[in-house]
Amino acid sequence: MKYPIIAAGVLVAGMAHAQSEQPTLTVYTYESFVSDWGPGPVIEENFEAICACDLRLVGVGDGAELLGRLRLEGPRTDADVVLGLDTNLIARAEGTGLFAPHGIEAPEFDMPVDWDNPTFLPYDWGYFAFVYDSDVVFDPPESFGELIDSDLSVVIQDPRSSTPGLGLLMWVKAAYGDDAPEIWEGLAPRVLTVTQGWSEAYGLFTEGEADMALSYTTSPAYHLIAEDDPSYAAAVFEEGHYMQVEVAGRIAASDQPELAQEFLRFMLTDGFQGVIPTTNWMYPAVTPEGGLPEGFETLADPDTALLFSAQEAAELRDAALDEWLNALSR
Amino acid sequence: MAQRPLALRRGAAPAVLAGLAVAGLLALLNFGSLGAVAWRAETPGALGPADWAAVRFTLLQATLSALFSVGLAIPVARALARRSFVGRGWLITLLGAPFILPTIVAVLGLLAVFGRNGLFSAALALVGLEPVQIYGLHGVVIAHVFFNLPLATRLILQGWLAIPAERFRLAAALGMGPREVMGQLELPMLREVVPGAALVIFLVCLTSFAVALTLGGGPAATTVELAIYQAFRFDFDLSRAALLALVQFALCAGALVLAWMVAAPSALGGGLDRPVERWDTHARVLKLQDTALIALAALFLLTPLAMIVANGAPRLVALPAPVWEAAVRSLGVALGSTALCIGFALALALAAVRLEAAGRAGAAGLVEASGVAALAASPLVVGTGLFIIVFPVIDPARLALPVTALVNAAMALPFALRAVLPALRQSEAQFARLAESLGVRGVARLRLVTLPRLRRPLGFAAGLAAALSMGDLGVIMLFADQDAATLPMQLYRLMGAYRMADAAGAALLLLALSLGLFWAFDRGGRIGAAT
Numbered sequence: 076m077k078y079p080i081i082a083a084g085v086l087v088a089g090m091a092h093a094q095s096e097q098p099t100l101t102v103y104t105y106e107s108f109v110s111d112w113g114p115g116p117v118i119e120e121n122f123e124a125i126c127a128c129d130l131r132l133v134g135v136g137d138g139a140e141l142l143g144r145l146r147l148e149g150p151r152t153d154a155d156v157v158l159g160l161d162t163n164l165i166a167r168a169e170g171t172g173l174f175a176p177h178g179i180e181a182p183e184f185d186m187p188v189d190w191d192n193p194t195f196l197p198y199d200w201g202y203f204a205f206v207y208d209s210d211v212v213f214d215p216p217e218s219f220g221e222l223i224d225s226d227l228s229v230v231i232q233d234p235r236s237s238t239p240g241l242g243l244l245m246w247v248k249a250a251y252g253d254d255a256p257e258i259w260e261g262l263a264p265r266v267l268t269v270t271q272g273w274s275e276a277y278g279l280f281t282e283g284e285a286d287m288a289l290s291y292t293t294s295p296a297y298h299l300i301a302e303d304d305p306s307y308a309a310a311v312f313e314e315g316h317y318m319q320v321e322v323a324g325r326i327a328a329s330d331q332p333e334l335a336q337e338f339l340r341f342m343l344t345d346g347f348q349g350v351i352p353t354t355n356w357m358y359p360a361v362t363p364e365g366g367l368p369e370g371f372e373t374l375a376d377p378d379t380a381l382l383f384s385a386q387e388a389a390e391l392r393d394a395a396l397d398e399w400l401n402a403l404s405r
Numbered sequence: 406m407a408q409r410p411l412a413l414r415r416g417a418a419p420a421v422l423a424g425l426a427v428a429g430l431l432a433l434l435n436f437g438s439l440g441a442v443a444w445r446a447e448t449p450g451a452l453g454p455a456d457w458a459a460v461r462f463t464l465l466q467a468t469l470s471a472l473f474s475v476g477l478a479i480p481v482a483r484a485l486a487r488r489s490f491v492g493r494g495w496l497i498t499l500l501g502a503p504f505i506l507p508t509i510v511a512v513l514g515l516l517a518v519f520g521r522n523g524l525f526s527a528a529l530a531l532v533g534l535e536p537v538q539i540y541g542l543h544g545v546v547i548a549h550v551f552f553n554l555p556l557a558t559r560l561i562l563q564g565w566l567a568i569p570a571e572r573f574r575l576a577a578a579l580g581m582g583p584r585e586v587m588g589q590l591e592l593p594m595l596r597e598v599v600p601g602a603a604l605v606i607f608l609v610c611l612t613s614f615a616v617a618l619t620l621g622g623g624p625a626a627t628t629v630e631l632a633i634y635q636a637f638r639f640d641f642d643l644s645r646a647a648l649l650a651l652v653q654f655a656l657c658a659g660a661l662v663l664a665w666m667v668a669a670p671s672a673l674g675g676g677l678d679r680p681v682e683r684w685d686t687h688a689r690v691l692k693l694q695d696t697a698l699i700a701l702a703a704l705f706l707l708t709p710l711a712m713i714v715a716n717g718a719p720r721l722v723a724l725p726a727p728v729w730e731a732a733v734r735s736l737g738v739a740l741g742s743t744a745l746c747i748g749f750a751l752a753l754a755l756a757a758v759r760l761e762a763a764g765r766a767g768a769a770g771l772v773e774a775s776g777v778a779a780l781a782a783s784p785l786v787v788g789t790g791l792f793i794i795v796f797p798v799i800d801p802a803r804l805a806l807p808v809t810a811l812v813n814a815a816m817a818l819p820f821a822l823r824a825v826l827p828a829l830r831q832s833e834a835q836f837a838r839l840a841e842s843l844g845v846r847g848v849a850r851l852r853l854v855t856l857p858r859l860r861r862p863l864g865f866a867a868g869l870a871a872a873l874s875m876g877d878l879g880v881i882m883l884f885a886d887q888d889a890a891t892l893p894m895q896l897y898r899l900m901g902a903y904r905m906a907d908a909a910g911a912a913l914l915l916l917a918l919s920l921g922l923f924w925a926f927d928r929g930g931r932i933g934a935a936t
Contacts, residue, residue: 111725112725112898112902139638142641143641147796167641233618234639235634236631236634236635236639263623268622269622269624270618271615271618273901275509275615277900278513278900278905278908279516281905282516282520284520285521396639404624405625
């Protein structure tokens with residue numbers, strides 16, 4: 076049985092050699108980025124049109140699994156650039172020592188928070204929010220307190236296995252600090268169930284199994300723009316909304332450092348940023364020249380943006396998880 | 406006794422060697438990958454109270470799931486064994502469907518029936534009752550029964566069909582009623598078959614993760630596999646992941662030993678493969694009872710499938726091209742995986758039977774166990790371990806599809822062994838001496854005597870292996886490249902891109918292809934057979 080594997084390996088290796096006149100830039104990112112319906116294919120086309128190179132996008136699970144994969148590979152990694160970590164992962168990513176300073180003069184970011192990290196550059200961002208169907212929920216809650224007092228059912232993601240799940244943990248912690256355990260105890264009866272990832276939770280929600288799902292304020296834009304369905308909305312909470320900022324950085328051991336920097340520069344131009352809103356369904360870090368697509372102006376715009384620094388997020392993480400487990404395991 | 410070592414030396418050696426080679430490869434796959442993960446760990450790990458809570462919950466839900474699945478499967482299999490009706494073959498094939506679906510698809514189908522807005526709740530509302538609350542331990546067990554009842558039914562049904570027609574004829578001649586037939590023929594068969602069936606279902610449920618979490622309703626339903634996932638993803642604690650994987654193997658070993666102790670080989674002897682005719686089951690009450698059982702089981706298992714079909718049908722034809730390309734890729738992986746699985750199963754089963762015949766029961770047991778261990782292996786640990794081994798040598802993305810086929814073959818192997826081994830034992834018991842005396846040995850014996858008698862279990866095993874591989878989303882996620890997506894991966898990608906309707910269409914395509922493969926192999930194995 077070993078022969079097919081060896082044969083396949085030899086065959087593919089041969090093919091790879093045949094096309095290696097151009098330099099290859101390998102970018103590790105998360106699964107949904109490289110999918111045929113994600114930003115990957117268009118961005119690959121746009122960058123290859125200007126770089127005289129072969130851009131190879133490798134999709135690995137989600138942000139956290141991406142970091143795990145990088146740690147498994149260590150300095151021998153094939154990656155030149157890693158794209159798709161968020162602020163909850165930055166501290167651990169820096170701790171690996173695998174990343175080099177981006178060394179790029181960044182443009183002005185269109186984000187509600189300042190950014191001055193020397194290693195990682197943001198490429199998009201969004202607010203976590205509970206999304207509902209306005210044909211089903213007529214009186215959406217306007218705070219965690221109102222959600223606790225309502226009879227609505229919500230489906231959330233497990234922070235141990237999901238990025239948004241961890242985001243909600245940070246949201247409650249940022250809004251309520253030491254009172255977070257009481258909020259979780261109040262929320263527990265409202266939580267219909269906890270899923271492994273975002274897809275399962277959102278699937279349960281769109282099937283009508285739950286009234287609300289933890290997602291992003293930008294989620295309704297998909298239904299409005301791609302499905303022409305204006306009935307979905309995100310509940311705006313008066314405590315403010317925790318942000319997810321997605322970032323990219325370059326690998327120190329890369330054999331293509333210039334190309335990697337060229338990619339990071341390209342990442343903040345319209346050829347990349349213009350693709351983000353209607354493929355990744357997030358806000359671009361630098362608003363493209365033509366502005367945001369039509370429909371984005373209808374989205375909920377929270378007054379307060381909440382975000383821990385990378386250091387704070389790393390320090391709070393384990394304790395916040397214990398509080399969550401204690402409240403929801405009963 | 407003096408003749409036995411002789412029998413091993415004569416003609417049997419190549420079969421034993423092939424089996425041992427496969428057993429070695431599997432051990433490498435299961436334990437070598439675990440070792441690689443442990444070796445790569447940066448700090449020694451330890452299990453905390455939360456991990457032990459996960460172990461307790463895992464044991465509880467897997468035991469309950471196995472007991473309920475098998476307990477319900479016995480009457481259903483019995484009813485199917487003694488009734489024949491139009492569409493019986495189709496029903497048996499369709500009943501296999503839940504087992505081979507990707508979990509998310511099956512869970513959504515199940516919730517379309519038992520969820521808050523499901524059919525069942527709607528029916529309850531018609532008579533003024535509250536909707537059912539499915540989330541909790543009972544939800545986990547219901548889901549696992551949904552997944553595994555068909556498998557248990559099939560495995561037990563094989564046992565029923567293996568009772569030679571002559572025994573029923575004799576029972577009828579002796580004037581035995583249903584009760585005596587149960588005591589004299591069916592109970593000894595069940596004693597042999599049921600522990601094995603319960604064991605594989607226990608092991609399937611042991612590594613459950615997404616189903617247990619989603620239907621368990623929260624982190625109280627944390628299984629060992631989820632704890633492993635957390636150790637990897639949240640804590641990047643490889644040694645804890647490896648320790649947890651070891652715990653999972655220990656649970657598997659415990660279950661294996663228990664099943665061995667309970668199981669007793671039946672002494673029903675051989676027959677002439679005549680179609681079974683039953684004289685003890687004509688009473689009207691029995692007919693009604695069997696009909697009701699079959700109808701209930703079909704309703705429980707087929708309604709969620711019908712919901713998947715209904716949800717997916719509108720988008721099936723208009724599915725985007727990448728989904729179809731992925732479907733072709735998945736078919737290739739499934740067929741490769743099936744060939745590997747059948748090869749492995751035959752090699753292991755032949756070696757085990759020959760070793761048994763040579764009086765080496767312990768070695769035979771180990772060979773058999775090596776084929777079952779893959780079920781207790783954490784897909785995440787196997788995938789990561791293989792990645793660690795492969796990465797320094799070759800770009801893992803290049804091996805994505807072959808490795809997936811290999812791991813899928815190992816995953817399906819326990820079921821294949823469960824189906825093939827008893828049939829092979831029986832065949833050997835009946836014909837080994839005759840074949841020896843006629844000098845029919847080696848490949849000729851395999852072709853003329855053994856394989857024809859294994860057609861039905863081999864067809865079933867191949868069908869299961871193909872369908873399981875078609876729907877699997879395990880290691881491919883750790884290896885895959887942008888351009889090597891399989892159908893289950895595309896399904897998840899569609900969901901991740903908000904395209905729930907297209908995902909439903911892809912789910913239906915997956916269901917149709919898996920069932921089609923299963924049907925083709927399973928039928929192929931049953932050509933000319935009465936059932």
